Amino acid sequence: MAEAAQADWLAVEWLDGHLSVWAMQGSAVLDSCEGAASVDSLESFIDALSSLTADLQVPRRLPVFVAGLPVTWSEATPRPVPCDAIAPDTVAVKTESFDLQIIPGLRQREPSGLLQGAETRIAGFLSLNKDWDGVICLPGATSVWAQISAGEVVSFQSFLTGELIAILGAEGPAPKDTALDDTAFDEALSDGLSRPERLAGRLASLRADRALGEMPGPTAQARLAGTLIGAELAAARAYWLGQTLAVIGPEAEASLYMRALAQQGAPATQADAKRMALAGICAVRRGKAD
């Protein structure tokens, strides 16, 4: 029986409550797995990682390059922007099970901001698209708009849009598997963009329609997303107007932003979030090895 190829390191992303793991041999992916994980400390992160990788039969104390760990657990001080998109170094934390190499996040003073995971997706995109200048939009629980120039993250702005959609949408029946109501999304988007200050009022109106059972779930969900993304586009206008744009995110969320931007005459390149995360982790590891 031929011996299976043996992983010599793991690439790991922890973001938005979701753990993604790639078993790597050099730059080749041998295997991967992912899952939701309830994690609130470095210890519980190690537990979740051990449990998720049990089937991969990786040796103990394998090097693990990990993106997205909250600064409060990891002691990996976030790097202040502007700075190189690809982290030049990692913070080593040895545990019984794994030798962690923690990729630090990014910190901005004004407006106050913190990236914990998104920065590595950005690094991945730039490692695959050399000399790309423009603005990258990263939808997620917290959406991020990052201005990129000469391989550096110059500035960024975050919005709680995704989390608000999840919290406020959870009240109604979840229409996740049904098609989006495009018309309702487009109308709410246009309305949210032109009168963003009415956001909290619109959310209350949506709530009323739901309480009265007068709006189908998918329509309500589309209006909720359109309203919140519209308000975000209004506030982030300086980031996308007249810029070269890329959207990196999970397919469902990214497609909403692509649609919204296209309607404003601002077409964007779309890139897959997981693929960018892996490329970013690999780029950081390569940089360290150099």
Place this chain on the structure above:
Amino acid sequence: MAEAAQADWLAVEWLDGHLSVWAMQGSAVLDSCEGAASVDSLESFIDALSSLTADLQVPRRLPVFVAGLPVTWSEATPRPVPCDAIAPDTVAVKTESFDLQIIPGLRQREPSGLLQGAETRIAGFLSLNKDWDGVICLPGATSVWAQISAGEVVSFQSFLTGELIAILGAEGPAPKDTALDDTAFDEALSDGLSRPERLAGRLASLRADRALGEMPGPTAQARLAGTLIGAELAAARAYWLGQTLAVIGPEAEASLYMRALAQQGAPATQADAKRMALAGICAVRRGKAD
């Protein structure tokens, strides 16, 4: 042993997850009790009411005038505005334990809105302040601005402000029992009022500051409340600018709105939420008896 006075009806308000009960004899309050209640149907409401009133030793099938029941359980069709502030009629629902008289809510088409409980607090305020014209602000999980003229609710506008403060504030240490950081509240309020479209971005900045542990809990909570109430005041400007104003709400929330309005040169009368609720329920009952 003298016989205790016997209640001949109950006044009940269910609002924001909180059940308030007054045991009444005519217009006199014999006793009262209140508590948080997890209620999601008419049956569970009856259970919660039975449990809360067990100590009051009220007879079975007592008449109960109740405000705040969601339309989906009660079949009490909300009344369309504009309409009399004091509901002229109730919807009778007989159960094994109580004879309910359900006070209907208010419905507005454009912008879509629904009041389920706030309308009775408004009715109470107007029953105590005859011929009062102006705008009543009712802070709560959903805050409401209602325009009152000649005893009618002409129009209203709701905002999810209170619920967003609760959801987003729950992340940090709860500073409920500590004093508000006035300076942080005032700054965030002013900022929220002047640039309401930046709301989702400001919430993300607050999140970043908390994640970095760089902001004390009370300061973060004050900034959160100031930001959201500022954005609400911006959107509700037509409701408060140059108007006679009253604020009806729980003390903690009402005092934030009083402070915010005073800073805009718009002083308001403050009235206690529970007292107005009871007065409103009594007014509806009196109207029915006439």
